[in-house]
Amino acid sequence: MITYLFVFLAGAAPGFEVLVAVPLGILRGMSIATAVVVGFAGNALTIILEIMVFQKLKTWWESKKKTDGKTPSKRTARAEKIWKRFGIPGLALLGPVLIGSHLAAFLALALGSSKSQTAFWLLLSLAIWSIVFGTLTVFGVDAFFWTRQKIG
Incomplete structure (x- = not known):
C-alpha cells in the first residue's frame, strides 16, 4: 500500500511526474500496468x-x-517556441519530457488553449508517456538482469 501511495505522489509532484513515478513503481515491484495507472x-x-x-x-x-523583472526562463522560452511551431498537441506531447507537464499545462492555457483542449491533449500525452516509460523500464530491467546473468 505504501508503494502505491509513493508512486501516486511521485506522479503528482512536479519534476517527478510519470517519467519518474512509473519506473519507480516498476522497480519497487509493481506490475507495469499498475505502475502506469x-x-x-x-x-x-x-x-x-x-x-x-x-x-x-x-x-x-x-x-x-512583474516583481522579478527577469527574462523568461529557458523552459518557458522553450515551451513558447514549441507552442508557436506545433500548437497545443506539440506542447502537450513534448512538454512532459522537455519542460514538465505542469508547466506545459499552465503555458498552454496562458498562450490561449482552452481548458478542454489542454486537458485532452495533456492527459493523452501523459497516458502515452506513462506507457512508454513503463515499457522502457521493463526492457531496461530485463536487459540489466539478462546481462548480469550472462556475466555472473
Missing part, C-alpha cells in the same frame, strides 16, 4: 486541478513576472 493517476489529478484553478495561477504568475 497509479503514476498516471497522480500526474493527471494535479494537471486537472491546475486546469481548474488556472485563473488564480495566472494572476500569481503575472504578478511574479
Whole structure:
C-alpha cells in the first residue's frame, strides 16, 4: 500500500511526474500496468486541478513576472517556441519530457488553449508517456538482469 501511495505522489509532484513515478513503481515491484495507472493517476489529478484553478495561477504568475523583472526562463522560452511551431498537441506531447507537464499545462492555457483542449491533449500525452516509460523500464530491467546473468 505504501508503494502505491509513493508512486501516486511521485506522479503528482512536479519534476517527478510519470517519467519518474512509473519506473519507480516498476522497480519497487509493481506490475507495469499498475505502475502506469497509479503514476498516471497522480500526474493527471494535479494537471486537472491546475486546469481548474488556472485563473488564480495566472494572476500569481503575472504578478511574479512583474516583481522579478527577469527574462523568461529557458523552459518557458522553450515551451513558447514549441507552442508557436506545433500548437497545443506539440506542447502537450513534448512538454512532459522537455519542460514538465505542469508547466506545459499552465503555458498552454496562458498562450490561449482552452481548458478542454489542454486537458485532452495533456492527459493523452501523459497516458502515452506513462506507457512508454513503463515499457522502457521493463526492457531496461530485463536487459540489466539478462546481462548480469550472462556475466555472473
